[in-house]
Amino acid sequence: MLFEVSHADGMYIYDTQGKAYLDLNSGISVSSLGHRNPKVVAAIKRQLDKHMHTMVYGEHIQTPQVSFAERLTKHLHESLNNIYYVMTGSECIEVAMKLAKKHTGRYEIISGTNAYHGSTQGAEALRSDTDFTSHFLPGIPGIRHIQFNDNADLLKITEKTAAVIIEPVQAEGGVILPAADYLFDLRLRCSRTGTLLILDEIQTGFGRTGFLFAHQKYNIVPDVLLIAKSMGAGMPIGGVVSSKEILGSLIKNPALGHITTFGGHPVCLAAADAGLELLLENKIYDSVLEKEKKFHRNLKHEIIKEVRSSGLMMAVELTKRKYLKHVVEYTIKSGALIDYFLFNDRSFRLAPPLIISDAEIEEACRILLESMDYAKSQYN
Numbered sequence: 001m002l003f004e005v006s007h008a009d010g011m012y013i014y015d016t017q018g019k020a021y022l023d024l025n026s027g028i029s030v031s032s033l034g035h036r037n038p039k040v041v042a043a044i045k046r047q048l049d050k051h052m053h054t055m056v057y058g059e060h061i062q063t064p065q066v067s068f069a070e071r072l073t074k075h076l077h078e079s080l081n082n083i084y085y086v087m088t089g090s091e092c093i094e095v096a097m098k099l100a101k102k103h104t105g106r107y108e109i110i111s112g113t114n115a116y117h118g119s120t121q122g123a124e125a126l127r128s129d130t131d132f133t134s135h136f137l138p139g140i141p142g143i144r145h146i147q148f149n150d151n152a153d154l155l156k157i158t159e160k161t162a163a164v165i166i167e168p169v170q171a172e173g174g175v176i177l178p179a180a181d182y183l184f185d186l187r188l189r190c191s192r193t194g195t196l197l198i199l200d201e202i203q204t205g206f207g208r209t210g211f212l213f214a215h216q217k218y219n220i221v222p223d224v225l226l227i228a229k230s231m232g233a234g235m236p237i238g239g240v241v242s243s244k245e246i247l248g249s250l251i252k253n254p255a256l257g258h259i260t261t262f263g264g265h266p267v268c269l270a271a272a273d274a275g276l277e278l279l280l281e282n283k284i285y286d287s288v289l290e291k292e293k294k295f296h297r298n299l300k301h302e303i304i305k306e307v308r309s310s311g312l313m314m315a316v317e318l319t320k321r322k323y324l325k326h327v328v329e330y331t332i333k334s335g336a337l338i339d340y341f342l343f344n345d346r347s348f349r350l351a352p353p354l355i356i357s358d359a360e361i362e363e364a365c366r367i368l369l370e371s372m373d374y375a376k377s378q379y380n
Contacts, residue, residue, distance in 0.1 A: 001332045008035035011353055011360055013337065022336040024352045024364055029171075029203045029313070032230035033275055033284070034353040040233045043274035047267050056261050064269035071276050072241070075212055077221045082247045085264030086238040089202035089228035090118030093165065095240045095250075095258050096198045096224055097122050097140075100163030102257060103249040104196065107142040110157060110164045114148070114173040114343040117165060117200055126165060129343070149179045154189045163196040163224075168214040171203045174344030175308045175315035178218055187220045196246070198224040202238070203313065206230040206276070207285030207354050210292065210311035217310070233275025237268040284354050288312050291361060295350065298365035301372045305346070314350035316368075318375075321346050326375035327368070336367045 003015040011034055012020045026032055033040065047064060054060045069083050086092055101107050111117065111126035118124070125140040127133050144161075146153040148170050157164060168183060170176035190197040199222035204214035208230065211217040215225070223246060228238030240247070250257030279285065288311045299307055299316060306317045318324055324340070328348055331338050339349045352364070 001329060010034045011356060020335060021332070022360060022364055022367075024350050025337045025339045026230070026351050026353050028229070028339070029208055029351045030229045030232075031234055032206055032208060032354045033233050033278060034355045035234065037233060037275070037278065039278050040271050040274045043270045044235070044267055047270035052267055053262065053265060056259070056263065057256070062264070062266045062269075064266045064273055065264045068269050068273040068276065071273060071280070075280070076225070076241065079221060079243045080225055080241045082242060082244045084240045084247055084250070084258070085269070086240065086260050087236055087262050087265075088118070088238050089226070090120040090123045091260060091263070092202065092226040092228055092238045092240055093117045093123040093126070093200070094120055096163070096165060096226055098258055099224065099240065099242070099246065099250060100196050100198065103246055104162040104194065106160055106162035108144060108161045109142060110144045110146055110161055112148040112166045112170065113145045115167055115170060116172040116342055148173070148176060149182050151182060151185050154185060157189050157193055157195055159193050161193060161195045163198050164190055165198045165200060167200045167204065168218055169204050169209065169310045169313060171313070172342035172344070174317065174341045174347040175310065175313055177308065177310055183218045183220045190223070196223040198222060198226065200226045202226055202228045204310070207279055207288060208311055208313050208351070210285060210288040212285065214310065231272050232268050233271045235268040235271040237265065237272050288354055291356060294358060294361050295365065298362065299368065301369055303372050303376050312350070312352055312354060312356070315341065315344065315347040316350060317344070317347040322379065323372070323375040324348060326378055327371045330371040330374045331367055334367045334370065336364055
């Protein structure tokens with residue numbers, strides 16, 4: 001369902017006819033602090049009054065870049081102490097692939113089946129669904145896949161593998177959570193083979209799972225952490241976080257191993273820094289797990305097969321595929337925004353801003369249950 005956006009504020013997006021839509025999607029996990037957060041908007045305006053783009057190669061020290069890096073790394077493992085700024089999640093992946101090859105001297109890269117890492121050619125090469133990627137062949141050589149949560153498949157990671165790029169929670173597969181020991185065993189296998197473990201936390205980061213980052217929830221430390229989406233509190237920004245040693249691999253032989261004109265844009269980073277400060281000081285993600293439980297308590301319906309979630313990253317799987325289109329369309333018409341997944345045709349996505357209130361959760365669930373009643377009625 002299409003509509004023209006007039007404006008957005010907090011939990012709501014408004015069309016040009018004045019209709020309000022409760023945002024249960026956050027623009028695919030981007031607007032985690034809601035829309036036009038006053039503190040973020042004020043930070044953007046202050047930075048606009050100072051300067052916008054100046055220079056990209058590090059010649060100019062820019063306060064928003066330094067401030068965000070200092071604030072972020074205080075809350076990460078000591079090995080994740082440097083950040084390279086980019087513009088998008090896809091660009092994070094491109095940098096990570098180049099970094100892995102340069103640092104290890106290997107070229108094989110492993111990703112998970114049914115994972116989505118972006119839409120540039122390198123990122124698309126990591127996809128396992130050949131129905132899509134076959135249209136853009138030849139791809140990048142050296143890509144292999146492992147089944148998520150299959151510990152036996154970890155033996156495919158060898159001394160020839162430069163990196164494993166994987167999501168701690170599979171997003172587009174329909175919110176597939178890691179089994180109890182899977183990420184620990186993955187970390188161990190990468191360490192034994194000298195393989196970089198690169199975690200794509202582009203969707204799971206910045207409080208979405210109830211922790212600042214999902215790897216903290218699941219008690220592992222990656223060699224490289226990829227962040228974007230909600231990082232910018234509504235502005236486009238991304239980052240590759242690692243140790244000084246690993247990221248330093250891109251500095252020489254050749255120099256400027258990756259160039260990004262707008263990476264670390266000061267306005268975007270002013271927004272990111274204000275958003276991270278707000279997230280931390282107000283402890284916004286501390287309430288995420290309780291809100292997750294409230295969704296689970298309310299979402300009870302005969303056509304719901306399962307609700308999978310890690311915090312406010314949720315998938316509602318229906319008993320029959322034919323119900324899905326009706327539920328999504330009816331929900332949007334009723335004033336709440338939900339979305340599909342790329343690799344799961346029985347589930348719809350719930351990823352509301354983390355600021356959603358108890359009353360808004362109840363309203364969301366009321367609309368969703370009405371939508372399920374409607375979907376079921378179409379086949380009586």
